[in-house]
Amino acid sequence: MIGVLFLIIIFFILNQFIFGVYAKRHAFLDKKILNLLYLYHLLFYGVYTWYAYNNPSDSLHYFHVISTHQGSWLELFGTDTAFIHFFGYPFYNMGFNYDMLMLTFSWFGYLGFVYAYIFFREKIPIKINFFKIDLLTLILFFPNMHFWTASLGKGSAIFLGLMMFTYAIVNPKSRLFLLGLSSVIIYYIRPHVFMFVAVGTVLGYMSGKEKIPLWQKALVFVALGGALVLVQDQILAVMNLQDSENIIEDFQAQSAERAEDLSASGSGVDMSAYPLPFKLFTFWFRPLFIDAPNVLGLIVSAENLIYLLLFFKILKKDFIDFIKKSPAVVKMSFVIFISTSFAMTFVMSNLGIIMRQKSMVMYYIFFVIYYYLAQKKYEKIMKKRRLMKRREKVRKAEVVLE
Known part of the structure; x- marks a missing residue:
């Protein structure tokens, strides 16, 4: 307990240093809301720790492997689960117990929210209210997002990687270190997600409305395209497709097998016969109140609502035109969200897994929605200003005539 309290203070101090660094680059940074977000995230660290002690939890398995490892640190290195063991082992060697290691990974998850906040505010300076609540504040404080990023495991680390990458790709030249570090984190935790991120980034850069220099487009294309070629076997190995001669057919077979395994684990929904739109609806918006498996499910149902x-905010005729004309970062976010969702719907059939997995990608569609609403508001403001200028010209003309 003393170790946990000590770490809470240390991380708070580190937060202030990080805020100070980024406040010099971004005048909009609000330390007050970020400190409040830290306290809020700590609450979910406590909730998840209690949950882990009273329910089966992957975090306990991670700690068991880390604490019983007898070999060298490098022997733990690998992708997927192995990378979490590799990532956590140095902290265990520093004397961190289970609760302290949980808190450390929870802090990594919190840093993901910090990068998400900076990314949103940097690209969208206009504030939007949703039911009289600031939309960015609402997005940052969604409970399900914090619950699955507040523990020892993949969720917290990959969320940090994804949000760090998204922040860095906005200005890759000056944020090259963060771009490289985040790419490594994403790839080694979930190679297939790295593929979606790379494809989304390339498509976004190539089709964005900004006049990006050709050399910069080529650099992004060569770097991410080359990385995909180099790691294609590891990505395919996630679904045991590295030796496949018919990837599409074998992917469908593997997806069906995984879906059956997940549906048998207690809170399954048989999605195999669902049409694609309903599969996507299930991944994005379920559980809802009628199929919530437990108390946590009820809380998540309210969030899903x-x-x-x-989502209804973008079900407009002009949304397609908006996407076509949108900047690179919006297109990138949209492609990452859609491609990841599409892939996940074929292997997810357990509501618990769905609640956890979608926390990786929901911020991308939130960004698209936020940008769309901000642009609509900006257009209304500019239209009002133009109307006022015309009225002012008419008024001045009338005065001259008099």
């Missing part, structure tokens, strides 16, 4: 209401 807000997701659904936000």
Whole structure:
């Protein structure tokens, strides 16, 4: 307990240093809301720790492997689960117990929210209210997002990697270190997600409305395209497809097998016969109140209802035109969200897994929605200003005539 309290203070101090660094680059940074977010995230660290002690939890398995490892640190190195063992082992050697290691990974998850906040505010300076609540504040404090990023495991680390990458790719030249570090984190935790991120980034850069220099487009294409070629076997190995002669057919077979395994684990939904739109609806918005498996499910259902209401905001005729004309970062976010969702719907059939997995990608669609609403608001403001200028010209003309 003393170790946990000590770490809470240390991380708080580190937060202030990080805020100070980024406040010099971004005048909009609000330390007050980020400190409040830290306290809020700590609450979910406590909730998840209690949950882990009273329910089966992957975090306990991770700690068991780390604490019983007898070999060298490098022997733990690998992708997927192995990388979490590799990532956590140095902290265990420093004397961190289970609770302290949980808190450390929870802090990594919190840093993901910090990068998400900076990314949103940097690209969207206009504030939007949703039911009289600041939309960015609402997005940052969604409970399900914090629950699955507040523990020892893949969720917290990959969320940090994804948000760090998204922040870095906005200005890759000056944020090259963060771009490289985040790419490594994403790839070694979930190689297939790295593929979606790389494809989304390339498509976004190539089709964005900004006049990006050709050399910069080529650099992004060569770097991420080359990385995909180099690691294609590891990505395919996630679904045991590295030796496949017919990837599409074998992917469908593997997806069906995984879906059956997940559906048998207690809170399954048989999605195999669902049409694609309903599969996507299930991944994005379920559980809802009628199929919530437990108390946690009820809380998530309320959050999912807000997701659904936000989604309705883009069900407009002009949304397709908006995407076509949108900047690279919006297109990138949209492609990452859609491609990842599409792939996940074929292997996810357990509501618990769905609640956890979608926390990786929901911020991308939140960004698209936020940008769309901000642009609509900006267009209304500019239209009002133009109207006021015309009225002012008419008024001055009338005065001259008099």
